[in-house]
Amino acid sequence: MSMRNSASTVADAIRSVQLQALQDWEMIVVDDGSSDQSSAIVEGFGDERIRIVREHCSAGLALRLNQAVALSRGEFIARMDADDICFPDRLVHQIERLQRDPQIDLLGCGAVVFTSSGELIGEMPIGRTHKDIIARPFVGFPLPHPTWCGRTAWFRRHPYDSKPTYAEDQDLLLRNFRHSKFAGLDTILLGYRQDRLTLRKLLPGRAALIGASWRYGLREGKILPALAGIAGHVIKGAVDVATVGSGINRPMQRKRLKPVSHSTMLRWKSVQENLNSL
Numbered sequence: 001m002s003m004r005n006s007a008s009t010v011a012d013a014i015r016s017v018q019l020q021a022l023q024d025w026e027m028i029v030v031d032d033g034s035s036d037q038s039s040a041i042v043e044g045f046g047d048e049r050i051r052i053v054r055e056h057c058s059a060g061l062a063l064r065l066n067q068a069v070a071l072s073r074g075e076f077i078a079r080m081d082a083d084d085i086c087f088p089d090r091l092v093h094q095i096e097r098l099q100r101d102p103q104i105d106l107l108g109c110g111a112v113v114f115t116s117s118g119e120l121i122g123e124m125p126i127g128r129t130h131k132d133i134i135a136r137p138f139v140g141f142p143l144p145h146p147t148w149c150g151r152t153a154w155f156r157r158h159p160y161d162s163k164p165t166y167a168e169d170q171d172l173l174l175r176n177f178r179h180s181k182f183a184g185l186d187t188i189l190l191g192y193r194q195d196r197l198t199l200r201k202l203l204p205g206r207a208a209l210i211g212a213s214w215r216y217g218l219r220e221g222k223i224l225p226a227l228a229g230i231a232g233h234v235i236k237g238a239v240d241v242a243t244v245g246s247g248i249n250r251p252m253q254r255k256r257l258k259p260v261s262h263s264t265m266l267r268w269k270s271v272q273e274n275l276n277s278l
Contacts, residue, residue, distance in 0.1 A: 002064035003042075003082035004032040008192065009116075010082045011041055014195070015278050017080075018047065022091040025049060028068040029082075033058035036080070052169065062160035062168040069155045078149040083193040085114075087271055090189035094149035097185060105180045106150035108133075108143040110188040112264055113257055115195050121250075121269060122257025126184040133182045137174055137220075138213045138229025143182060145169035147190050153182065164208035166201050171212040188264045191271065197244045197252055206237040 003010055010029075017027055027050045032041045042052045053071070055064070069077060076095055080086060094107050113121040127133035127142040134141065147170075158180070164171040173182070210230050217226025243252050 001027065001080055001082055002030045002032050002061050002068065003029060003034065003038050004058060005034045005036045006038045006082035007034075007036040007041055010038055012275055013080065013082050014045055014047075014050065015275050016084075016086040016088075018045075019088045019274055019278075020086065020091045021089050022095060026051065026074060027074070028071050029053070030064040030068050031055055032060070032064050052196055055095065060162055060165065062162040062164075065168075066159045066162075069152065069159070071153055074153055076149060077152050077155050077197065080146050080190065081193075084146050085191035085193075085275070086273060087189045087191070087267065088274070091149075093185055093187060093189060097227070098149065098151065101183070103181050104150075104183045105154040106143070106148055106182050107151075108147040108182070108184040109190060110184075110186055110187050111144050111147050111190040111192045112260060112268060113192050113194050113253070114268070116193065118272060120260045120265060121194065121253050123188060123260055123264060124257060127182075128184050128186055128187055130182050130232075133173075133184065134177045136229075137177060138217070138225050139232055140170055140209070141173045141177070141182075143169075143173065143184060144190075144192065146192055147184075164212055166205035167208035167212065170209055174212050174216050188267065191268065194251045194253065197240075199240060199245055202240045202244065203237060206233045206240070209233050 017025065029042050029050065030053045033055055039054050042050060064144045076098060078091060078094065089108065094109060097107055098104055103187055108126055110126050111124045113124060115121065126144065127144045133143050158172060158176045160168045161171055201202045210233050213226045217223050
């Protein structure tokens with residue numbers, strides 16, 4: 001986990017890891033130059049399994065994730081952000097799948113989007129098979145970044161590139177999908193916090209995806225598919241400006257997601273009750 005000024009959310013994120021059914025874990029938290037009490041909150045847990053690394057300046061998510069990977073001592077690495085919440089059976093399900101299928105390098109899972117008030121907005125799309133996930137590489141990979149769990153050796157062979165801001169995950173998948181194997185669990189195992197869509201993140205992310213698509217298309221001789229993907233990102237960016245920029249936020253959030261199932265609502269309620277009881 002990389003965090004920056006996450007004092008209002010990081011405690012719940014850590015509690016959700018402490019509540020995991022699988023208890024044999026280490027948690028590496030890299031503080032990316034926070035100016036609030038984030039590090040003090042993490043240290044206050046007094047859990048020997050949690051390792052906090054304080055950095056005095058911000059270097060960005062990609063570099064901090066590479067740093068955490070280098071420090072890790074486990075066979076597998078699971079990702080989450082400092083404002084996300086893991087369901088208690090997340091690690092059990094993902095580790096069991098990776099152990100059962102040694103050919104899988106990287107495994108995602110279902111995620112439900114929620115707001116800071118606890119409202120559920122929708123479920124993120126997730127590809128189940130490698131074929132599903134890589135079907136439209138220049139459009140994007142349905143493998144939500146905070147849900148990733150994979151082999152440490154794979155992360156070390158394929159580090160993040162720090163240049164594509166807000167799209168380091170899609171860039172990493174695009175660079176490596178031809179010689180890796182991805183998969184996803186369709187079970188909801190993570191809560192992804194998103195209070196609103198912002199152009200501050202959407203537009204740099206689109207620009208990064210355009211750059212990554214062009215570089216990959218040139219390298220692999222896939223110019224026409226790359227141009228088609230780039231055109232799609234340009235159109236989506238224009239829609240983002242016209243809608244999100246005009247304040248049409250919640251409908252656009254829901255448009256990107258699937259409706260929340262009744263079973264997910266019940267499981268989310270249980271997760272919230274467990275967190276509040278600590």
